[in-house]
Amino acid sequence: xxxxxxxxxxxxxxxxxxxxxxxxxxxxxxxxxxxxxxxxxxxxxxxxxxxxxxxxxxxxxxxxxxxxxxxxxxxxxxxxxxxxxxxxxxxxxxxxxxxxxxxxxxxxxxxxxxxxxxxxxxxxxxxxxxxxxxxxxxxxxxxxxxxxxxxxxxxxxxxxxxxxxxxxxxxxxxxxxxxxxxxxxxxxxxxxxxxxxxxxxxxxxxxxxxxxxxxxxxxxxxxxxxxxxxxxxxxxxxxxxxxxxxxxxxxxxxxxxxxxxxxxxxxxxxxxxxxxxxxxxxxxxxxxxxxxxxxxxxxxxxxxxxxxxxxxxxxxxxxxxxxxxxxxxxxxxxxxxxxxxxxxxxxxxxxxxxxxxxxxxx
Numbered sequence: 001x002x003x004x005x006x007x008x009x010x011x012x013x014x015x016x017x018x019x020x021x022x023x024x025x026x027x028x029x030x031x032x033x034x035x036x037x038x039x040x041x042x043x044x045x046x047x048x049x050x051x052x053x054x055x056x057x058x059x060x061x062x063x064x065x066x067x068x069x070x071x072x073x074x075x076x077x078x079x080x081x082x083x084x085x086x087x088x089x090x091x092x093x094x095x096x097x098x099x100x101x102x103x104x105x106x107x108x109x110x111x112x113x114x115x116x117x118x119x120x121x122x123x124x125x126x127x128x129x130x131x132x133x134x135x136x137x138x139x140x141x142x143x144x145x146x147x148x149x150x151x152x153x154x155x156x157x158x159x160x161x162x163x164x165x166x167x168x169x170x171x172x173x174x175x176x177x178x179x180x181x182x183x184x185x186x187x188x189x190x191x192x193x194x195x196x197x198x199x200x201x202x203x204x205x206x207x208x209x210x211x212x213x214x215x216x217x218x219x220x221x222x223x224x225x226x227x228x229x230x231x232x233x234x235x236x237x238x239x240x241x242x243x244x245x246x247x248x249x250x251x252x253x254x255x256x257x258x259x260x261x262x263x264x265x266x267x268x269x270x271x272x273x274x275x276x277x278x279x280x281x282x283x284x285x286x287x288x289x290x291x292x293x294x295x296x297x298x299x300x301x302x303x304x305x306x307x308x309x310x311x312x313x314x315x316x317x318x319x320x321x322x323x324x325x326x327x328x329x330x331x332x333x334x335x336x337x338x339x340x341x342x343x344x345x346x347x348x349x350x351x352x353x354x355x356x357x358x359x360x361x362x
Contacts, residue, residue, distance in 0.1 A: 062135070069148060070141050071178055074134055086110075087131045088117065095154060098128045101340070102150055104142045104236070105161035108252065109133030113326050117159075119333035124340065130155075138165045138224050139232035140175040146236055151243040158240045159302070159336055160233065163252035163286045164322055166224035168272040175223045226289055233293040248339055249294045250332075251287040251305035255313065256280065256321040263321070300339050302362045304332055335362050 062085065063075040074085030082090045087110060101124070103109050103117035110133030121129035132150060134141070139162040146158070173181055224232065233249060240247040256263050258276040266273040273279055287305050294301035308317050308331070317328035324332060339362040 068182055069144050069179060071175065088121070089128065089130065091130060091153060093153060099126060099156040100153065101127050101129045101157045101159065102155040103129065103131050103133060103159045103161070104146065105133040106137045106165050107133065107135040108164065108323055109161050110135060111323055112329050114329055116329040116333040116336065119329060120336060123333065124337060136165055138162060138175050139229055139236070140224055143232045143235045143239070146239045151239055154243050155240065155245040157246045157248060157340060159248045159250060160236050161250040161252065163283070163290065166229045167222045167282050167286050169274060170221050170223045174221050174225065174228070176228060226285055229286055230289040230293050233290060234297060237293065237297045237299045247299040248302055248336065249290050249299050250302045251290045252283070253304040253308040253317070254283055254321060255318040260321050300362065302335050302339050304335065307335060338362055
């Protein structure tokens with residue numbers, strides 16, 4: 001080394017020794033700091049809670065597991081669900097003589113004493129029906145499941161029933177951003193777990209951030225914006241047709257009012273919605289996106305919202321203003337069945353240009 005050339009290597013060695021000393025000191029002192037980002041905490045909370053379900057007067061619990069693509073997915077419950085964690089029969093790749101209907105949706109599809117997919121499975125001759133509903137899922141997650149898993153099963157028809165979870169408030173980021181966000185956070189947390197020094201630096205950064213951070217924004221984004229909701233529906237329609245199937249888009253019926261107990265809970269307790277006075281208008285706007293997607297893509301529209309709204313409230317279609325009673329599920333199943341059987345030529349494949357691209361309204 002030239003004269004004086006040892007300063008930088010020496011400084012580097014001293015710095016490394018200092019960092020190592022701080023690391024060892026923190027370990028010796030038992031320091032630990034575990035910080036879970038809000039977005040990961042949100043997904044972890046839902047995965048831990050899972051969903052309570054009642055089927056044929058038997059109450060049981062379906063746990064969820066975190067998933068970097070789907071955000072969370074059901075955990076198999078032996079004797080209750082199939083090996084994928086979904087209600088109903090096993091999902092198998094080969095197709096026999098039966099046509100295959102897949103019901104894509106959220107808790108409105110999977111929850112209930114006798115959900116409409118189960119009713120369809122018993123009443124549709126020549127069909128097998130798979131229930132692919134997952135509690136608290138949005139249309140983003142449904143699209144991911146269809147693209148990564150369900151399309152390979154070549155369904156003849158897919159019902160699409162989302163909307164509620166899409167317009168709940170996002171905790172940290174809209175659903176479409178959560179997957180990549182969680183992936184980065186997982187890798188960072190794995191690194192932080194190995195070093196007490198990194199934990200100390202993270203704690204200091206969070207303290208400084210909290211001290212100078214302004215208050216929460218007046219408006220939090222929805223999990224799926226109106227525009228993205230319609231785009232997801234279009235994506236689902238395209239994926240179903242690419243797999244040779246016929247898409248049926250369902251609007252989400254509602255009995256909520258600003259003073260309904262569920263509305264109050266969503267705003268005050270769960271904080272899933274921002275203003276009880278706006279919930280009807282927002283929900284109607286998302287249902288209008290379903291109608292637009294149906295009109296512009298030619299997918300069949302099963303307009304549950306308008307059908308139920310035209311019936312007297314005393315008929316009792318809802319348990320809580322959102323989820324359906326046994327009577328509600330039966331009415332939904334009948335409308336879906338009518339749409340499926342409306343095809344003029346039952347022998348024509350639903351994915352064909354002649355039949356599968358024709359829209360309709362029910």
